[in-house]
Amino acid sequence: GTGMKYWGGGVVCAEMGWKEHAQVVDSVGFGMPVSNVPSAICSGSAQVALPYGSTEYIALGFSVLVFLVVIELFGSTFMKNCNVILALLFGYFVAGVSNYEGLPYVDTSKIEAAPVVDFLWTQWFGIG
Numbered sequence: 001g002t003g004m005k006y007w008g009g010g011v012v013c014a015e016m017g018w019k020e021h022a023q024v025v026d027s028v029g030f031g032m033p034v035s036n037v038p039s040a041i042c043s044g045s046a047q048v049a050l051p052y053g054s055t056e057y058i059a060l061g062f063s064v065l066v067f068l069v070v071i072e073l074f075g076s077t078f079m080k081n082c083n084v085i086l087a088l089l090f091g092y093f094v095a096g097v098s099n100y101e102g103l104p105y106v107d108t109s110k111i112e113a114a115p116v117v118d119f120l121w122t123q124w125f126g127i128g
Contacts, residue, residue, distance in 0.1 A: 007061040047103040056100055064091035 050056055068087035071079050079086060095105040 007058065047107070048100045048105050050100070060091060060095055060105075063094050064088060067091070 048056075064087045067090040068083055071083040071086055075083060092106070096108075098105060
């Protein structure tokens with residue numbers, strides 16, 4: 001149930017539908033007509049801002065579902081045990097290599113700014 005609701009653009013995007021209801025606008029005190037309340041534009045990705053339930057987000061989620069079924073049908077026992085994480089990684093890969101009108105779905109600026117080799121144990125985080 002919840003997974004299908006969040007399929008169209010993410011958790012935040014799916015939960016913003018309450019803002020468009022007229023009773024909520026009046027009772028919460030936004031004080032503006034329904035047409036001025038911002039709609040659920042999903043801007044959680046890099047530079048792509050599409051409305052909730054857009055075809056691109058549904059297709060991306062469908063690619064994850066199809067890959068999950070393919071792993072379940074043809075994968076080895078090990079792959080079947082970790083098919084959810086493999087399918088999510090596949091969806092991330094598809095989002096990473098695709099774009100929407102030239103705009104990327106995945107922000108790679110932090111990956112590009114990271115050093116090629118880093119020793120994680122050289123930094124002290126002060127916990128205990």
